[in-house]
Amino acid sequence: MSDRDVVHLPNSPPAPSQPTTFEEVYEAHFGFVWRCVVSRGVPRAAVDDVVQEVFLVVHRKLATFEGRSSLRTWLWTIVRRVVRDHLRKRGNASEGEPLADDQASTWLGPAEALDQKAAVQILDTLLSRMSDTQREVFVMYEVEEMTGGEIAEALGVNENTVRTRLRAARQIFSSGTLRQRAGQIWGGHGRPDES
Amino acid sequence: MNPEARRIIELTRAARTPNADDRDRVRRALAITLAATAAAAPGVAAGATAVKAAAAGTAAKTFGALGAAGGLKLALSVAVIASVGVGAYWWTRPAPAPATVVAPMAAPAAKAVTVDPPVVEQPAAAPAEIAPDAAPPVGSMRDPLLAELSLLNRAQRAWRQGAAGKALDLAQQHAQRYPRSKLALERDAVRVFALCALGRRHQAHSLAIAIVKRAPRSPLRTSVEESCGMR
Numbered sequence: 001m002s003d004r005d006v007v008h009l010p011n012s013p014p015a016p017s018q019p020t021t022f023e024e025v026y027e028a029h030f031g032f033v034w035r036c037v038v039s040r041g042v043p044r045a046a047v048d049d050v051v052q053e054v055f056l057v058v059h060r061k062l063a064t065f066e067g068r069s070s071l072r073t074w075l076w077t078i079v080r081r082v083v084r085d086h087l088r089k090r091g092n093a094s095e096g097e098p099l100a101d102d103q104a105s106t107w108l109g110p111a112e113a114l115d116q117k118a119a120v121q122i123l124d125t126l127l128s129r130m131s132d133t134q135r136e137v138f139v140m141y142e143v144e145e146m147t148g149g150e151i152a153e154a155l156g157v158n159e160n161t162v163r164t165r166l167r168a169a170r171q172i173f174s175s176g177t178l179r180q181r182a183g184q185i186w187g188g189h190g191r192p193d194e195s
Numbered sequence: 196m197n198p199e200a201r202r203i204i205e206l207t208r209a210a211r212t213p214n215a216d217d218r219d220r221v222r223r224a225l226a227i228t229l230a231a232t233a234a235a236a237p238g239v240a241a242g243a244t245a246v247k248a249a250a251a252g253t254a255a256k257t258f259g260a261l262g263a264a265g266g267l268k269l270a271l272s273v274a275v276i277a278s279v280g281v282g283a284y285w286w287t288r289p290a291p292a293p294a295t296v297v298a299p300m301a302a303p304a305a306k307a308v309t310v311d312p313p314v315v316e317q318p319a320a321a322p323a324e325i326a327p328d329a330a331p332p333v334g335s336m337r338d339p340l341l342a343e344l345s346l347l348n349r350a351q352r353a354w355r356q357g358a359a360g361k362a363l364d365l366a367q368q369h370a371q372r373y374p375r376s377k378l379a380l381e382r383d384a385v386r387v388f389a390l391c392a393l394g395r396r397h398q399a400h401s402l403a404i405a406i407v408k409r410a411p412r413s414p415l416r417t418s419v420e421e422s423c424g425m426r
Binding site for chain 1: 202206
């Protein structure tokens with residue numbers, strides 16, 4: 001926990017220019033919406049449907065988007081609502097559900113896909129050690145690549161709160177990955193008493 | 196964070212990042228859904244219909260809005276799904292009239308074209324103004340893909356408006372004119388819903404089974420499964 005004290009990712013500019021047409025929004029934010037949907041526990045088989053539903057809402061409401069919040073914050077609130085409705089409808093899943101096995105990118109080679117799958121499992125294991133609020137901020141910032149300002153706006157808290165939660169979450173995550181390296185998490189590669 | 200932690204996050208992010216296929220697959224499905232939605236939207240008058248045409252070609256071409264007459268809001272966009280290696284499509288945002296023209300996007304070779312016509316954007320109440328079903332003369336459409344989609348939209352619209360028999364006829368016309376259509380799944384789904392509406396459950400069932408077998412991962416599946424054809 002030493003690389004970043006401020007809550008801004010280099011590749012997440014705090015004030016991106018706002019696309020004005022639906023097509024621009026789709027092009028610029030498809031990846032963001034997809035990542036958010038996957039991160040929130042939607043099973044792989046349903047991701048297409050949920051992402052499509054999100055963009056249908058965007059299409060319907062874009063004309064009324066006034067730019068008072070960042071577009072990504074607006075998108076995130078839509079994602080959250082659509083995912084919540086979807087999971088409720090399913091009735092057998094909840095947000096934060098671990099990634100399904102088949103959710104590693106399919107365009108990678110087997111070894112890379114295995115790496116991704118293992119990483120996702122580790123991340124999900126460590127997320128389960130965080131509080132709900134820590135986990136939410138951590139995923140929004142680290143996986144969904146939202147800025148501190150966007151997170152604060154989306155959650156209705158100030159940036160200091162975001163920073164505090166993120167710091168705590170990172171400590172949990174960092175220490176967990178160190179233990180993982182020591183073989184505590186990889187069930188097939190070591191036992192807890194070996195660290 | 197330590198490098199190990201950073202690497203896990205990077206790998207996770209990569210695992211949760213869509214690839215080009217994901218982007219295009221959803222885009223195709225969305226384009227059709229938006230077209231179907233717009234076609235069923237209340238307040239659509241023929242005079243206000245802006246039909247945008249996509250021409251065959253390996254790259255998209257730029258088109259202008261052809262209509263939005265009478266000061267009415269644009270409520271219809273038509274998506275054209277490319278056949279293999281051909282075509283372009285686009286969509287519009289629901290902007291105030293006059294229509295906002297959005298630059299077209301090149302569509303890759305079409306694969307599994309999916310759409311979910313029965314569950315999208317159903318008007319909450321009976322539309323005050325039903326979209327007239329006056330079909331644009333197919334012959335007047337220079338683009339065969341546009342003509343095909345228009346016919347399918349008419350079938351969907353007829354079904355939505357309770358004219359199940361007409362929907363079935365239009366779907367049958369579609370099947371005859373376009374036996375190898377990329378939109379065969381969507382057409383057959385309309386048939387299922389229309390057959391259900393007509394009480395022809397056995398026929399709906401056979402067709403529904405076939406659809407689910409042909410496209411087990413299609414968003415259509417849920418709607419088909421919820422129809423009388425699977426009950």
